[in-house]
Amino acid sequence: MPETPPATPDGRAPGVRISGLSVVYRTPAGELPAVSGVDLELPPGTITGVVGESGSGKSTLALSLLNAVQPPGRISAGSVEIDGLGDVVALRGEELRRARGRHVGYVFQAAQNSLNPLKTVGKQLLDLGRSHGVRDLRALVREARELLGRMGLDGARVLDSCQHELSGGMRQRVGIMFALVLNAHLVVLDEPTTALDMITQATILRIVREVHAERGLTTLVITHDLGVVAEVADRLAVMYGGRVVEQGPTRDVLADPRHPYTRGLLRAVPRLTGDIGEARALPGRPPTLGTIPADGCVFRERCPLRMDACETGRPPAVAYGARSVSCHAAAENRAGPEDGGPGTAAGDRDGEDGAEARGGEEVAAGAREEQA
Amino acid sequence: MITGQGITKTFRQRGAVLGGREVRALRGVDFAVGKGGAVSFIGESGCGKTTLGRIVAGLESHDSGEIAIDGVPMSSLRPRARRPYFRRIQLIHQDPYSALNPTRTIHQALAAPLALRARQTGRPGSWIDERAGELLGLVGLDPGYVLPRYPHQLSGGMRQRVVIARALTVDPEMLVADEAVSMIDVSLRLGILALLRDLRERLGVSVLFITHDVATARYLGDDGELYVIYRGRVVERGPVEAVVSGPVHPYTQSLLSAIPVLHGLEEPGAQRVVPTEPLDEGGPDAGCLFARRCPFATGRCTAEVPVLGAAGGFPQEHACFHPERRSVVAAPAGRA
Ligand SMILES: Nc1ncnc2c1ncn2[C@@H]1O[C@H](COP(=O)(O)OP(=O)(O)OP(=O)(O)O)[C@@H](O)[C@H]1O
Ligand SMILES: Nc1ncnc2c1ncn2[C@@H]1O[C@H](COP(=O)(O)OP(=O)(O)O)[C@@H](O)[C@H]1O
Ligand code: SF4
Ligand code: SF4
Numbered sequence: 230m231p232e233t234p235p236a237t238p239d240g241r242a243p244g245v246r247i248s249g250l251s252v253v254y255r256t257p258a259g260e261l262p263a264v265s266g267v268d269l270e271l272p273p274g275t276i277t278g279v280v281g282e283s284g285s286g287k288s289t290l291a292l293s294l295l296n297a298v299q300p301p302g303r304i305s306a307g308s309v310e311i312d313g314l315g316d317v318v319a320l321r322g323e324e325l326r327r328a329r330g331r332h333v334g335y336v337f338q339a340a341q342n343s344l345n346p347l348k349t350v351g352k353q354l355l356d357l358g359r360s361h362g363v364r365d366l367r368a369l370v371r372e373a374r375e376l377l378g379r380m381g382l383d384g385a386r387v388l389d390s391c392q393h394e395l396s397g398g399m400r401q402r403v404g405i406m407f408a409l410v411l412n413a414h415l416v417v418l419d420e421p422t423t424a425l426d427m428i429t430q431a432t433i434l435r436i437v438r439e440v441h442a443e444r445g446l447t448t449l450v451i452t453h454d455l456g457v458v459a460e461v462a463d464r465l466a467v468m469y470g471g472r473v474v475e476q477g478p479t480r481d482v483l484a485d486p487r488h489p490y491t492r493g494l495l496r497a498v499p500r501l502t503g504d505i506g507e508a509r510a511l512p513g514r515p516p517t518l519g520t521i522p523a524d525g526c527v528f529r530e531r532c533p534l535r536m537d538a539c540e541t542g543r544p545p546a547v548a549y550g551a552r553s554v555s556c557h558a559a560a561e562n563r564a565g566p567e568d569g570g571p572g573t574a575a576g577d578r579d580g581e582d583g584a585e586a587r588g589g590e591e592v593a594a595g596a597r598e599e600q601a
Numbered sequence: 602m603i604t605g606q607g608i609t610k611t612f613r614q615r616g617a618v619l620g621g622r623e624v625r626a627l628r629g630v631d632f633a634v635g636k637g638g639a640v641s642f643i644g645e646s647g648c649g650k651t652t653l654g655r656i657v658a659g660l661e662s663h664d665s666g667e668i669a670i671d672g673v674p675m676s677s678l679r680p681r682a683r684r685p686y687f688r689r690i691q692l693i694h695q696d697p698y699s700a701l702n703p704t705r706t707i708h709q710a711l712a713a714p715l716a717l718r719a720r721q722t723g724r725p726g727s728w729i730d731e732r733a734g735e736l737l738g739l740v741g742l743d744p745g746y747v748l749p750r751y752p753h754q755l756s757g758g759m760r761q762r763v764v765i766a767r768a769l770t771v772d773p774e775m776l777v778a779d780e781a782v783s784m785i786d787v788s789l790r791l792g793i794l795a796l797l798r799d800l801r802e803r804l805g806v807s808v809l810f811i812t813h814d815v816a817t818a819r820y821l822g823d824d825g826e827l828y829v830i831y832r833g834r835v836v837e838r839g840p841v842e843a844v845v846s847g848p849v850h851p852y853t854q855s856l857l858s859a860i861p862v863l864h865g866l867e868e869p870g871a872q873r874v875v876p877t878e879p880l881d882e883g884g885p886d887a888g889c890l891f892a893r894r895c896p897f898a899t900g901r902c903t904a905e906v907p908v909l910g911a912a913g914g915f916p917q918e919h920a921c922f923h924p925e926r927r928s929v930v931a932a933p934a935g936r937a
C-alpha cells in the first residue's frame with residue numbers, strides 16, 4: 230500500500246530529475262519518437278509507478294535512466310540528473326558501465342527469462358562481481374544469500390540452481406537480488422509481475438515495498454497494470470504515445486483522474502465488485518511508433534472530449550497542486566474546484582456515461598473503430 | 602453439452618535433475634458446460650488449468666475419467682471417430698502474436714480452414730470469401746481493412762479477434778480460452794471479453810475460460826460459473842457472483858485477497874487471507890491439499906480428504922471442513 234515515503238536517514242536514496250527527455254528509433258520512415266519531451270521527477274526515497282499500454286514508451290524511458298538505449302534508438306534531447314552521478318545522458322564508456330549496477334539496479338522486462346539458461350545463478354553472480362571489479366567475492370555471495378533469504382528463498386539452493394529449476398516468481402526475486410547486490414540505491418523494475426499469478430504477484434509486490442523501505446531506495450516500477458502501481462507506488466505517471474499525460478500522488482490520480490486517457494483506462498479495468506455494465510473498453514487502439522501523431526494531442530483519436538485546440542500544438546502540462554495534467558480540457562476545467570474530490574470526478578464520469586452507448590452491438594462497433 | 606467426470610492426469614518427468622518426479626496435474630475433475638454456457642477456471646499457475654483445457658480440446662490425453670460430448674462418451678469411440686467431436690471444440694491461447702503465421706495475410710489464414718469447410722459441406726468456392734468477411738464482422742473487425750494485412754500490421758486486440766474468427770471457421774460449439782486476454786492491452790481487454798459473451802448469446806457457443814485474473818470471469822455474462830482449482834482438484838464452484846462476493850474456501854479467499862486494490866478508489870476487504878506458505882506442488886497428498894498453507898487448518902484437515910459438496914447451505918459448492926464467508930474483496934471507497 231502506498232504510504233508516506235520512508236525517511237532515508239543516511240540520505241543514500243538519490244533523487245532523479247528527467248527533463249525534456251526524447252528518445253527516437255531509426256525506422257525506414259525516418260527517426261520516430263518513442264519518448265517525447267518527458268518531464269518526471271523521482272523524489273528520493275519514493276516509489277514511482279509508470280503505467281501505460283504496450284508501445285507507450287515505458288521500457289524506453291526506463292532504459293534512459295541508465296543511458297542504455299540501444300541503436301537503432303538514441304536519446305535525442307533532454308537530461309536525466311541523478312544525485313551523485315550527474316546527467317547520465319552525458320556519461321560515456323567506463324563511467325557509464327560502472328554507474329550501471331553500482332548506482333542504478335535494473336530488473337529487465339521478462340526477467341523470468343533473462344537469466345543465462347546454462348549457468349547457475351551463483352556463477353552468474355560471480356560474473357557480475359568480476360565485471361564490476363568486486364574484490365571480495367565471498368562477501369558478494371553472502372550478500373546475495375542474505376537478500377534471497379530476505380525474499381523468502383533458500384539462498385544457497387537458489388545460487389546452485391539454473392533458470393529452469395526456478396519458478397517464475399523465484400526468477401523474479403533473483404532478478405531483484407541482481408539489481409540490489411552491488412548496493413545500488415536507485416532501482417528500476419520493468420514489469421516485475423507480468424505473467425505471474427495473483428498470489429505470486431502479491432508476494433513480489435510486498436517484497437518490493439519492504440526491500441525499498443529497508444534499504445532506503447528510490448524505486449521506479451514500470452507496468453501496464455494499474456493494480457500494480459496502486460499497490461506499490463507513492464506517485465504515478467501515466468504514459469500514452471511516448472508522453473506523460475498525467476502524474477501525481479497515486480491515490481489522487483486514482484480517486485480523481487483528470488486526463489481523459491487515465492479515466493478511460495481506469496474504467497476499462499475489469500473489477501471484482503460493482504456494476505460490470507459501467508466498465509468498457511476504450512474505442513480505437515493504442516498508437517504505435519508510426520501512428521503517433523506528430524502534432525497535437527497524442528490521445529485525440531480516442532478522446533471523447535476532443536476539440537479544435539487538440540489538433541495542433543501540444544497540450545501543456547498544467548499543475549493542480551501535486552498533480553500535473555497535459556490536456557486542453559483539463560486546463561479549461563481549471564476554474565473548477567482546485568482539488569475536486571471524488572464527487573467531482575464521479576459527476577464527470579456520469580456525464581460521459583450518459584453520452585455513450587452500451588451493449589454487445591456497441592462493443593462490436595467500438596472495436597471496429599480500432600482500424601480508424 | 603460437454604461434461605467431464607473424474608478426469609485425472611499425471612505427468613512423469615524423466616529429467617535427470619528431478620529424478621523422475623511425478624506431477625499430478627489433475628486429480629479427478631468433474632465439470633459440465635451447457636450449450637452457450639460459460640465456465641471459468643481460476644487458480645495459481647501450475648494448478649492444472651492448461652492441462653484441463655488441452656484435454657477438453659482433445660489435444661492431450663487423460664489417464665482416467667470420461668469426457669462426453671452431447672452425451673457420447675469419448676472412450677466409446679475409436680480415435681478417428683472422436684475427431685469430428687473434438688473439431689467442434691477450439692482452443693484459443695494466450696499469445697495472439699504466435700498464433701498466426703507471420704508470412705500469411707489474414708485472408709490466407711482464414712481461407713485455408715474455410716476451403717476445407719466448403720469441401721466438407723459441399724459449398725461453392727465463392728462462399729469462402731463471403732464467410733471470411735462475415736466472421737470478421739462478427740468479431741468486430743472491418744474485413745476490407747483486415748483481410749489483406751499481415752499479423753504484424755494489427756494490434757494485439759485485433760489479432761486476438763482474428764484468432765477467434767479463425768476458430769469460428771469450423772462452426773465450433775465451444776471455445777476453450779486459455780489466458781486469452783492476459784496479453785491484450787488493458788484498454789482493449791473488455792472488448793474481447795464482451796465479444797466472447799456476445800458469441801455465447803448470439804451463436805450459442807459455449808466458453809471454457811481459463812484465467813488467473815478472477816475479475817475477467819465476471820465479464821462473460823452473469824449466468825457464468827466459476828471453478829476454483831488447486832493442485833488438480835476443484836475446491837470451490839458456483840455462480841461467478843456468488844463465489845466472488847462470498848467465497849467460503851480459504852484457497853479462493855487467498856486468490857481473491859491477492860488482487861491489487863486500487864487505493865483511492867477502493868478499500869481492501871477487511872478479512873484478507875494470506876497463505877502461510879508458498880505453493881509447493883510436491884507437498885503431501887494426504888487430507889486437504891491446501892492444509893499446509895491454510896491459516897485455518899485443524900487436525901481433521903490433514904487426516905481426511907474434504908469432498909466437493911454443498912455442506913453449510915451456501916449458494917456454491919466447496920471442499921472445506923471449515924467453510925466460512927469472509928470479506929476479502931476490495932469494495933468501492935466511501936460508498937460502503
Ligand atoms: N529497437 C527498436 N527499434 C525500433 N522501434 C523500437 C525499438 N524498441 C522499441 N521500439 C518502439 O518504441 C515504442 C516504445 O517501445 P517500448 O518498448 O518503450 O514500449 P513499452 O511501453 O515498454 O511497451 P510494452 O508494454 O510492450 O513493454 C514502440 O512503438 C516500439 O515499437
Ligand atoms: N507436458 C508436460 N510435462 C510435464 N509436466 C507438465 C506438462 N504439462 C504440464 N505439466 C505440469 O502439470 C502441472 C499443471 O500444469 P498446467 O496445466 O500448465 O497448469 P496451469 O495452466 O494451471 O498453470 C504443472 O506442475 C506443470 O508443470
Ligand atoms: S488535449 Fe484534447 S484530445 Fe487530448 S486528451 Fe485533452 S481533450 Fe482529449
Ligand atoms: S479443509 Fe481445512 S485446511 Fe483445507 S481449506 Fe478447509 S480449513 Fe483449510
Ligand SMILES: [Mg+2]
Binds near residue numbers: 287288289338419
Ligand atoms: Mg516494455
Ligand SMILES: [Mg+2]
Binds near residue numbers: 647650652
Ligand atoms: Mg496455464
